[in-house]
Amino acid sequence: MWNPISVAAGNALYVLDDKLHPGGFEALRYEPRARDLSPFPPSPDWRWHCLPPPPYVLEPGYAPTSISAYTVVDDSEIWISTPGFGTYSFKIASGLWRKAGDWELPFRGRADYFPEYNLWLGFSSQDSMLCSSNLKAASVQSGPELLNKDWEDLHTHEGWISRRSFLVHLGFGKFCVARFFQTVENKASEAGDIHSQIDNFAVLTGLMLHHGGVNGDLRMIRHRSQLYRFRAMTSGWVF
Template identity: 65%
Template sequence: MRRHVYLLVNNFNRATYPLRRIDVSTLFSSTDTASSTKLSEAPLPQPFISFAPPRGTCFYGKLDFFSRFGQGKNKSFIAGADQNGGTFLYDLDQRTVHSQVRLNQPKMVNTISVAARDALYVLDNEPHPGGCFEALRCQPSRELVLVPKWRWHSLPPPPYVLEPGYTPTSIGAYTTVNSDCFIWISTPGLGTYSFNTLLSELRKEGDWELPFRGRADFFPEYNLWLGFSSKHNMLCSSTLDKPDGQGGRPVLLNTDWDEDLQAHESWIPGKSFLVKLGFGKFCVPKFFQTHHKERTAYEGDVIGDIQNFVLLTGLTLLRTGVNGELRMIRHGSQLYYFQTMTNGWVF
């Protein structure tokens, strides 16, 4: 089981992106029983490295960060990209920065990124005809010292972006299928497409859409995909390789596992992540924001202080009973508060 997750949020005042490591093993009880559901606030650990984007002509630049990736089973790299398309690689395990490589085309903020096999795939959230899809692959080294060399490769965009009258539309959900041989993406109103990572080919799977919002991950020990429901911010599961007889549409199984994780009414939800820890355990980080309203004599209620925080919750998925029914067990939860934060990632 992984003991740590990596939390990265920007410090808007300083234009930096500090990276912190958080021990999530403390969220889990020693047995597979539910822990106390009471939220506890924890101090943020000190960052062990901070990233800074290049300054623009009249403003501080921005960074976007991509999924964990690497070669073989060791997925210890993350990559950050600035507004000019320059990217750097950071090894989470070794705490080392690798030489920069440049995207063929700069990407927008909050791009879609998927680690499949030994490559990292990055796609603009709103695909367009020119350079929206690329793969970062390791090239064989010709030097005596075996230093991995990474390079970005341009890939064809989804076919629908080339059709007449296409209006840029955000991708609703994505995941990997068949041992990372395929990447599936769903776009509202346009259906689901798959990218063959072996042949670098795209094809349409159907007019249906994946039943998730954002990223879904495959858990081989249960032969299930887990993600967040497309209709609610609820943890759900689905089978993608067993059609229900309606044009290959995936079967949505559980949609009520996340009831205990629902936020207070005053919490404004942001990003949600699903981090696999191994042995059926995973961590669900959710970003929130609260606005403190202040009443004035002339303007009525106005927005006062804004608080940003992330809620980390430990969960275990088990098969129980004679029929092997799935059961979700909630363990501990911790809150971490930030100041002047506008974006965040958890790896």
């Protein structure tokens, strides 16, 4: 797989190729096996299983398209959104896909559910602002609505090119946002040649989510940020 995405749901790890194709959806499951009298050691209990892709992947003329957003609902369904195809839900128990609607999830990349707040948290599909959504209220005709749109944005400087963003839950209402950026500066040499100087760095920002106000509305409070520079930007990051 190239640039895969993954989610944990039920008792398995599910891995999907970012651009889905037949064979690009697998599950890693633990399957205990009974002892036998064979002199050979038993095979590993963790096994990979190839799963069917969404129906649109098998349609004639399908061109691999990147998944724009994904999440887990009720620990029993995996939802993915693909531009031009809408949102599909994979039911873990039955192993079948169903179309949730022509709309797309209002997130960019991964969204995670936090039961203590009964909310999904992630990044907006239109900007880098933290947002949340009640996915269970979505219908076939209309997708889920964004909530808490007035949360403070994580401001960036002009010229910063956003690469990837991650939301890391630290527990007790505390979060860390890890955002990776790049700047490109074109410089001319004495010979008149133009070369680009690329600077890669990450900004880590501490956030706290708590109930506040008269109505007990959720508030996201931003704390300090720290910038870290890198000599090179790797193709992937794990948090």
